[in-house]
Amino acid sequence: MSPRARAWWGFLAASLIGTLGGLIGLGGAEFRLPVLVGFFHLPSLEAVILNKAVSLVVVTAALIFRAEAVPFDQLLPHLDVAVNLLAGSLLGAWWAAGHAIKMSRQLLNRIIMVLLIGLALLMLSEAIFEFNNGGTPLIDAGPIRFIVGLAAGLSIGMVAALLGVAGGELLIPTIVLLYGLDIKLAGSLSLMVSLPTVIVGFARYSSSNAFAVLRQERLLFRWMVAGSILGAGIGGLLLGIVPQRVLITLLGVILLISAVKTFQHAP
Template structure:
């Protein structure tokens, strides 16, 4: 595929996925990864690295556009919780990428596709968690923060292995364990994911995953620009769109895609 066709296709794929970032509070990497593997024929480890770079652009854009329609003050009481999760997630991301470099490409691809399947199930499950705040009653603040750090480690490992922002994991954790409202959880998940992705991108850079300049210019840049445009549209539609139904549909598509990729012959 020549660079011009790659750029156009990257832009066309990036825009709707970026829209999801602004609409739901996701980086959209779960839906981008199958395209990187299948459409652009990237090796699994390189696809994950490129995915994370584009996810960072999408998440930054989604945060910016969502904040324009969001009362930032309601996040302030959750700062300590967010910091604890970030401490765990950055640690998990660091060691998760270390693990990924030590396994074969074939095994790594199988791990990716299984995680995609799980992400699809989580996305569908999360669409039903809309009945107000749930959460666990912790005996004290220290116990809550310890649990937050452990949850963060899990988030970081999954994020590093898939190259994702991790919203499908972060949002259910915030709602089910910490009793955060679903709308607030979407914005918090975007903020929490930022340091995790920065750690991941730093390690991928050290592993020379961004050494092919043509991939950056013809794939990452156009898909990143499209993601910014899509995120602005998604943030505008967040008040109007039936996001819960959208999550069910997208989760089902993700499961279908992961099964199809998993059953294909190498």
């Protein structure tokens, strides 16, 4: 496939993924990863790095776009939530990215497959139990909640680094359930946590030889960024047309199947 054809297919795939992700409030990075490996035949580590680079741009754009819907002054009273999760996620992202560079590709493929299956099951459970409305926090404010938030952030940072995702699919339910905040605030706070987490993981990967993929696939990268941002915008405009519960179920099943099919025999 020529570089121009790869760029076109990358734009098309990223636009579709971004639209579907935008309909449920996610960036779609977990769906981009199987496409990068299965369709564009990138090795897993290179795919993770490219996916993380796209996620970095998309998260930055999303944070700017959401500033109008959820102004920063509404987030200020809840900065402690972001700081609590960040304290763990930055460490988790740095540690996981460092280990991903050193581990065998076969082991990395297996870990990625397990994590994607876990995310798919999380999406399906969210569709079944609909735990997307804020209310009473799971744990009252205090040292115990801080420790639990730290542990949650650590785990989310590790997952984000290993998959090249922003982590919103894990951060939003965590913020809603653990801290009792509504879904709208949770979405913006998750972006505030995601951006530094992605940057830390990205910086850690820069020491790997696989980082050269950004130079080798720069055309694909640019067009996937453009498609992802366009798709997220379209998804936001189409919000509510498809019942969210049905859509999350469908995407959960697609992610489950694509994770197994792609990473069982990844290059």
